[in-house]
Amino acid sequence: MDGPSRIDSSDRGDDQADEGQRGFFGLLGPRIGKQRGDPAANLHTHEALLLLQNYEESGQGWFWSTDAKGRLTYITDSVARLMGRTAGQLLGTAFTDLFLPVDSHGERQRTLPFLLTKQSKFDDLPLRSAFEGDDRWWAISGRPQVDGGGKFTGYRGSGTDVTAQRRSAEDASRLALYDSLTGLANRFHISKKLDTTLATFAQQQRSCAIMLLDLDRFKQVNDTLGHPAGDALLKQVAERLLKIVGDKEMVSRLGGDEFQIILPDIEDRGKLGDMAGDIIASLSQPYSVEGSRCIIGASVGVAIAPFDGLSSDDLVRNADLALYAAKGNGRGRFSFYSSDLHTAAEDRRALEDDLRDALVRGEMALRYQPVVHSKSNMVRGVEALIRWAHPERGTISPAVFIPIAEEAGLIWDIGEWVLRTACKDAASWPGDMRVAVNVSPIQFANEALPKIVAKALAATGLAPDRLELEITESVFLGDTAETALMFKALKALGVRLALDDFGTGYSSLAYLQSAPFDKIKIDQSFVRDATIPGSRNGAIIAAIVALAEALEMETTAEGIESLDQLDLIRQLNVSHVQGYVYSKPVPLEDLIEHAEAGSWTIKPAGPARQRNDRFSLFRKVGAIHDNHRYAVVIRNLSTTGAFIEGILDVPVGTRFVIDFGEGQLVTATVRRSMKHQQGVEFEQTMVSDGNGGLCTRHRVSPYLIAAATQSTSALALPSFTTTSDWKAA
Structure with missing residues (x-):
C-alpha cells in the first residue's frame, strides 16, 4: 500500500529517501530522527505514529488536512484510491469537491462549506462521495488549526466509512415509510404527507383531493388461490395504479386491499370522475397470477379539500364515507362525498334491518320485462326483476337493496325466493315464453345452486328449457375447475344460460369458448351513446354480434329507450331487444293478460332520438x-x-x-x-x-x-x- 501524501516541499528529499516507509511513520519518521530532546519523548511519539499508521492500514478510518484555503494537503492514499484517484492527484483539490452538496441527498444539516468558512469544528458529518461509481458515505470530523501567532492555517481531521450503517438506516426508514410488499407509501407515510400538504395548501388556499380505493372480490382470490397469489395480485394492482397516477409518492397501500391516492391541486370533479373511472376500469381487467386468471374490481370514494374537510382526519373520514356509498350502490363505482351521505349511511343500516324481515312480511314482488325479437316485435321471453315494496319508503330499487343483501348475507335466501317464484309464475302463464332469472356471483359460488334450481323446476313443473339463468362475467374470478363443474351441473338440468352485462370490463374470448352459454346480453353502456356521431360503440356491438353468431348464441341488447337506438340495433343484427322502447317491467297480472291473447306483439314507442339522461x-x-x-x-x-x-x-x-x-x-x-x-x-x-x-x-x-x-x-x-x-x- 502506498503511504499517504502531504504537500511539504522542504521534506521532498527525505520522503524520497524513505519511500519504503509507509503511513505516518514514513512521512514523519525522518523528522523524529532530526529532533533534539528527550529520547523517551521521541520514543513515545514514534509509538504513537506507529499506532496511527496501523489504524490507517486497518481501513477503519483515515486522515486528511487542508491549508487555510481549504485545499488538501494530506489524505490517506487508500481512501483516495477508493475515490478513483491517487493521493497525489487529489493534493491541492478543494476538500469540499470530494463530496456531494448536502441538498442533493436531502440532508438537513449545516453544510461543509459553511463549517469550513466559519472555521468551526465538526464531528461525524455525514457526506456522500462525489466521484462517479463511488456511492460511499463518510462520517467526517475536523478541527481548525492555528499557528503560534493565532493565525488560521487550515484543518486536520479524520473520516470513517459509514456506508453500511447508512444503508441499514435507509432500509429501516424505508420499512417505516413504505409498504414492503408493493413498494408504495404506507399508512404512516401517506398520513404525514397529507397532513403536510393540507397545512401548506390551507395557507395558500389551494385544493387537494384524495381517493380511497377498496378492491372488490379480493377476499375470494385469497380464499381460492391462497395468500401468495393474493400478494402477487396486490403487486400488479400497485403497478396499474402507478401507471394512471404517475407520482409514486402520492399512492399508498393502507393495508389489506385498501389504497389511498393524494391528488394536489385538483378539484375538477369531471377530471376526478374520469380518473376514478379509469382506475376502476384498469383494476377490473383480468390478472394472470401463478398461472391462474383472476378478475377483481374496485370501488372508489373521493373527497376534496377545502370543500369536504380541512384536516386530514375529516377528509379521510369523508372519503371513506363516499367509498362506503360507492360499495353500497353496487360496487365497481366511484362516489364523491356530500353531506347527505351521513344520512344515507344511517338509512342504509336501517334498510338492512328491514330487509331481514322483508320476505317474511311479503314485501317482495316480481315484475317481468319483455324480451322482444328485434325484427318481428314479438315477445320471446321476460326477465324477472325483483321489487321491494317498503311499508314506509315505498318501492325500493334492487340497485339499492341487492348490494345490501350481498353484504348482509341475505342474497341466498332472496335469490332462492326469486327463482322459486319466477318458475311458479312462468308455469302458470299460457304459451312457452321463457323466464330469465339473475344469479349473483355469491349464489353461483354455492355448490348447492344446481340442487335449488332442480328443486324449483320439480316443484313447479316448469320445463327446464324455459328457464334462463343470467350470470355475470364476474363468476370467472379465478377461472377454476369449480366454475367449469358448476356450468356442467347447470347445463345437465337442461336450463339455458345467458352471459349478462357482457363488455363491462371482464370480457374474454377464452371463457366464451369454454362456457356453455346460449345467449350474450350486451350491456346498456354500449347501447348508450352508440348513435352519437363518432362513437365506436356501434362497431363494438357489431363485433359482439358476429362473435355470438359464430358461436351459435343469441344476443340481447339491454336498455334500449329511443327509436334511433332501436334502428341501429336492428341494423347490427342483434336478435333481441330489452328496454323501455318496448315496455317497462309489468306485474304478473298484465303479463298473463297479454299471454292469454295469443302471440304478444309490442309496437315500439319512445323518443325519436337518444336524450341525455333525465x-x-x-x-x-x-x-x-x-x-x-x-x-x-x-x-x-x-x-x-x-x-x-x-x-x-x-x-x-x-x-x-x-x-x-x-x-x-x-x-x-x-x-x-x-x-x-x-x-x-x-x-x-x-x-x-x-x-x-x-x-x-x-x-x-x-x-x-x-x-x-x-x-x-x-x-x-x-x-x-x-x-x-x-x-x-
Whole structure:
C-alpha cells in the first residue's frame, strides 16, 4: 500500500529517501530522527505514529488536512484510491469537491462549506462521495488549526466509512415509510404527507383531493388461490395504479386491499370522475397470477379539500364515507362525498334491518320485462326483476337493496325466493315464453345452486328449457375447475344460460369458448351513446354480434329507450331487444293478460332520438338573480339543464345562478317559461357523481364564500314573485 501524501516541499528529499516507509511513520519518521530532546519523548511519539499508521492500514478510518484555503494537503492514499484517484492527484483539490452538496441527498444539516468558512469544528458529518461509481458515505470530523501567532492555517481531521450503517438506516426508514410488499407509501407515510400538504395548501388556499380505493372480490382470490397469489395480485394492482397516477409518492397501500391516492391541486370533479373511472376500469381487467386468471374490481370514494374537510382526519373520514356509498350502490363505482351521505349511511343500516324481515312480511314482488325479437316485435321471453315494496319508503330499487343483501348475507335466501317464484309464475302463464332469472356471483359460488334450481323446476313443473339463468362475467374470478363443474351441473338440468352485462370490463374470448352459454346480453353502456356521431360503440356491438353468431348464441341488447337506438340495433343484427322502447317491467297480472291473447306483439314507442339522461326528483335549491335568492324546486335534472318551479312569469332569456348547496353553483338561462315553471339550460354541463346522480364540475371555494360574505352589500329587492308569495296573498 502506498503511504499517504502531504504537500511539504522542504521534506521532498527525505520522503524520497524513505519511500519504503509507509503511513505516518514514513512521512514523519525522518523528522523524529532530526529532533533534539528527550529520547523517551521521541520514543513515545514514534509509538504513537506507529499506532496511527496501523489504524490507517486497518481501513477503519483515515486522515486528511487542508491549508487555510481549504485545499488538501494530506489524505490517506487508500481512501483516495477508493475515490478513483491517487493521493497525489487529489493534493491541492478543494476538500469540499470530494463530496456531494448536502441538498442533493436531502440532508438537513449545516453544510461543509459553511463549517469550513466559519472555521468551526465538526464531528461525524455525514457526506456522500462525489466521484462517479463511488456511492460511499463518510462520517467526517475536523478541527481548525492555528499557528503560534493565532493565525488560521487550515484543518486536520479524520473520516470513517459509514456506508453500511447508512444503508441499514435507509432500509429501516424505508420499512417505516413504505409498504414492503408493493413498494408504495404506507399508512404512516401517506398520513404525514397529507397532513403536510393540507397545512401548506390551507395557507395558500389551494385544493387537494384524495381517493380511497377498496378492491372488490379480493377476499375470494385469497380464499381460492391462497395468500401468495393474493400478494402477487396486490403487486400488479400497485403497478396499474402507478401507471394512471404517475407520482409514486402520492399512492399508498393502507393495508389489506385498501389504497389511498393524494391528488394536489385538483378539484375538477369531471377530471376526478374520469380518473376514478379509469382506475376502476384498469383494476377490473383480468390478472394472470401463478398461472391462474383472476378478475377483481374496485370501488372508489373521493373527497376534496377545502370543500369536504380541512384536516386530514375529516377528509379521510369523508372519503371513506363516499367509498362506503360507492360499495353500497353496487360496487365497481366511484362516489364523491356530500353531506347527505351521513344520512344515507344511517338509512342504509336501517334498510338492512328491514330487509331481514322483508320476505317474511311479503314485501317482495316480481315484475317481468319483455324480451322482444328485434325484427318481428314479438315477445320471446321476460326477465324477472325483483321489487321491494317498503311499508314506509315505498318501492325500493334492487340497485339499492341487492348490494345490501350481498353484504348482509341475505342474497341466498332472496335469490332462492326469486327463482322459486319466477318458475311458479312462468308455469302458470299460457304459451312457452321463457323466464330469465339473475344469479349473483355469491349464489353461483354455492355448490348447492344446481340442487335449488332442480328443486324449483320439480316443484313447479316448469320445463327446464324455459328457464334462463343470467350470470355475470364476474363468476370467472379465478377461472377454476369449480366454475367449469358448476356450468356442467347447470347445463345437465337442461336450463339455458345467458352471459349478462357482457363488455363491462371482464370480457374474454377464452371463457366464451369454454362456457356453455346460449345467449350474450350486451350491456346498456354500449347501447348508450352508440348513435352519437363518432362513437365506436356501434362497431363494438357489431363485433359482439358476429362473435355470438359464430358461436351459435343469441344476443340481447339491454336498455334500449329511443327509436334511433332501436334502428341501429336492428341494423347490427342483434336478435333481441330489452328496454323501455318496448315496455317497462309489468306485474304478473298484465303479463298473463297479454299471454292469454295469443302471440304478444309490442309496437315500439319512445323518443325519436337518444336524450341525455333525465333524473326525476324533488329537490329544493336556490335560484339567484340580481343579488336576490329565490327558493325553487327542481323537478327534472340532466347534464345540460333542469326543469324548475317556484317563480312566476320569468321572461325567456333570464339568467340565474342555481345554488345546489355545498358550493355547487351553475349559471343557467331560461329557455322555456310557463307560469311558475321554467326550463333552464346550464352554461356548463354537470358531471356524473358516480352513483347515478349529477353534480357540478367545480365548486366555489369556502375561502371565496367567506370573503364574499364579508363584502356583500344589502340584498336587492326581488324582480319576480314566487308561488309562496302568491299563496300567502
